[in-house]
Amino acid sequence: MSPLIEITDPRVLDPETILIDVRAGANAHERYLQGHLPNAIFATLDDDLAAHPEDAAIGGRHPLPSLADFAATLTRWGITPNKHIVVYDDKSAAMGGARLWWMLRSIGHINVQVLNGGLKAATDEGLELSTDDYQPKPAATPYPIPAEYSGTVDIEEVKKAASDENRVVIDVREGQRYQGITEPLDLVAGHIPGAVNLFYSNSMSPEGKYLTSQALASLYKDTIGNTKPEDVVVHCGSGVTACHTLLGMEHAGITGPKLYVGSWSEWSRRDLPIATNTK
Known part of the structure; x- marks a missing residue:
């Protein structure tokens, strides 16, 4: 199944499809109520797709929720393992869209796609939005608690990968953050020594959609070269926008790169080496 789906695909608004609208920020619910796809479930990045860290130095600013909590959330949303989900x-x-896609794929829920272009694609298509506060019916059977989030690496593995010429660590933050010129979210500016920079938005067209799979393959190959996909680690500030790049890689046919969930928000708080240039 393609990780992306177009707004013109009839499966998007099929009553059997579970639609999930993920928002981030303090006014997330207000923005949802201003307009969302009909029958789309409201989800928040901070409350549904992340745990609340006691210390960002352990797991970063957006650590993954416990497997039991995530399974309970899926149950609350009416999701069962065979359901088709569009986020x-x-x-x-x-x-949030790519983050939820990655989380579901990570626990083995394969039947999930991301709406290419997000909410803007729907408004560009002239689709009438809903302002209802849609409440899903919980699933009759609890979603099974997964065994693990697969496809992740911890900080110790990143240390090894960043110094291994046979592996590639990609930092998808904007260039000025990577170079250490500015840092609006975390305590220290810079990047993991040995990591290369590929700003996540380079994968997008001016219309806010992903580039073609062929264009994405070329973009990512320029960065990873002949490195095996399973030897690629992707990170960002807190493990969210990195999922955007992982989705793009999947669309390009590059399957197997790992997510460093803690990302820069963890690394920069651990008194570890920091680079502040592109060398």
Whole structure:
């Protein structure tokens, strides 16, 4: 199944499809109520797709929720393992949409896609939005608690990968953050020594959709070269926008790169080496 689905695909609004609208920020619910796809479930990045960290130095600013909590959330949303899920956000999947896609794929829920272009794709198509506060019916049978989130690496593995010439660590933050010129979210500016920079938005068209699979393959190959996909680690500030790049890689046929969930928000708080240039 393609990780992306177009707004013109009839499966998006099929009553059997579970639609999930992921928002981030303090006014997330207000924005949802201003307009969302009909029967789309409201989800928040901070409350549904992340745990609340006691210390960002352990797991970063957006650590994954416990497997039991995530399974309970899926149950509350009426999701069972065989359901087709379409997720989107209002940031062209750069925030919550891709994160939820990755989380579901990570626990083995394969039947999930991201709406290419997000909410903007729906408005561009002229689709009438809903302002209802849609409440899903919980699943009759609890979603099975998964064994693990697969496809992740911890900080110790990143240390090894960043210094291994046969592996590639990709930092998808914007260039000025990577170079250490500015840091609006975390305590220290810079990047993991040995990591290369590929800004996540380079994978997007001016219309806010992903580039073609062929264009994405070329973009990512320029960065990873002949490195095996399973030897690639992707990170960002807190493990969210990195999922946007992982989705793009999947669309390009590059399957197997790992997510460093803690990302820069963890690394920069651990008194570890920091680079502040592109070398």
